[in-house]
Amino acid sequence: MADLLIQVHEVDGVVVLRPEGFINAHTVRQFEAALEAQVLAGRYTILLDCRLLNYISSAGLGAIMGLIETVRENGGDIMLCQLQKNVHEIFDTLGFTELYRVFATEEEALKSLNGAI
Amino acid sequence: MRNPPEPESFRLVIPSQTRYLNLVTGMAKRASMVAGMDDATSAKISIAVDEAVTNVIVHAYSGEADHLVEIELRFLPQALEVHILHQGRPIRENEVVLPDPREYVKHPRKGGLGLLLMSRFMDEIRYLETGGGSECYMIKRVV
Numbered sequence: 001m002a003d004l005l006i007q008v009h010e011v012d013g014v015v016v017l018r019p020e021g022f023i024n025a026h027t028v029r030q031f032e033a034a035l036e037a038q039v040l041a042g043r044y045t046i047l048l049d050c051r052l053l054n055y056i057s058s059a060g061l062g063a064i065m066g067l068i069e070t071v072r073e074n075g076g077d078i079m080l081c082q083l084q085k086n087v088h089e090i091f092d093t094l095g096f097t098e099l100y101r102v103f104a105t106e107e108e109a110l111k112s113l114n115g116a117i
Numbered sequence: 118m119r120n121p122p123e124p125e126s127f128r129l130v131i132p133s134q135t136r137y138l139n140l141v142t143g144m145a146k147r148a149s150m151v152a153g154m155d156d157a158t159s160a161k162i163s164i165a166v167d168e169a170v171t172n173v174i175v176h177a178y179s180g181e182a183d184h185l186v187e188i189e190l191r192f193l194p195q196a197l198e199v200h201i202l203h204q205g206r207p208i209r210e211n212e213v214v215l216p217d218p219r220e221y222v223k224h225p226r227k228g229g230l231g232l233l234l235m236s237r238f239m240d241e242i243r244y245l246e247t248g249g250g251s252e253c254y255m256i257k258r259v260v
Contacts, residue, residue: 055163057171057234058234
């Protein structure tokens with residue numbers, strides 16, 4: 001099985017990326033490319049559905065960090081939902097839960113955007 | 118059959134390639150559980166090991182794939198020691214600058230996050246220069 005698979009779908013103008021597996025220094029370029037493809041296509045509201053993400057290292061966090069200003073400058077955002085406990089701990093340890101909006105479910109995240117897209 | 122080494126330990130030697138990170142972190146997580154850590158602590162140790170080995174591959178060896186990284190895990194009565202040895206550019210303790218997470222959140226940028234995760238998830242980290250190379254030494258105590 002590949003270290004990382006990324007499913008992409010769109011719901012009401014929001015791009016939902018669902019990474020499955022591990023984001024580390026080996027797979028980060030694949031993750032970064034998936035994010036960059038959305039930004040290049042002008043889709044600036046991105047939800048990372050992390051229910052199948054087992055692990056993210058600082059390389060993956062850097063990839064998100066590298067695009068956050070661009071998407072926000074264009075009226076969008078990168079949001080997160082369904083973080084597994086260990087993934088949430090990594091985000092929380094670094095203070096990223098203050099920097100990004102984190103939701104319990106995809107539905108809650110999408111509901112928070114009602115009328116905003 | 119010979120007696121096990123004292124302290125009990127084992128080593129894994131990998132090529133300096135990120136494709137082996139998953140193997141190393143999986144081993145570190147399982148070894149942590151053998152050492153008596155709970156699931157959450159084992160996950161943190163595996164992250165710290167990922168970050169330390171990544172630093173060696175990316176920074177000490179500048180991404181060159183034809184070197185070796187040695188990971189040794191030592192099981193102490195109340196702790197797990199992790200020794201990561203290499204022959205690349207040494208990382209010196211006085212060069213290690215941990216970002217302030219509060220400032221990081223205000224002024225996002227890339228870099229430094231791995232060292233911060235290591236420092237938060239392990240009890241002690243030291244960078245040593247041995248006769249035959251360099252070492253990142255980390256310890257996590259069983260609570």
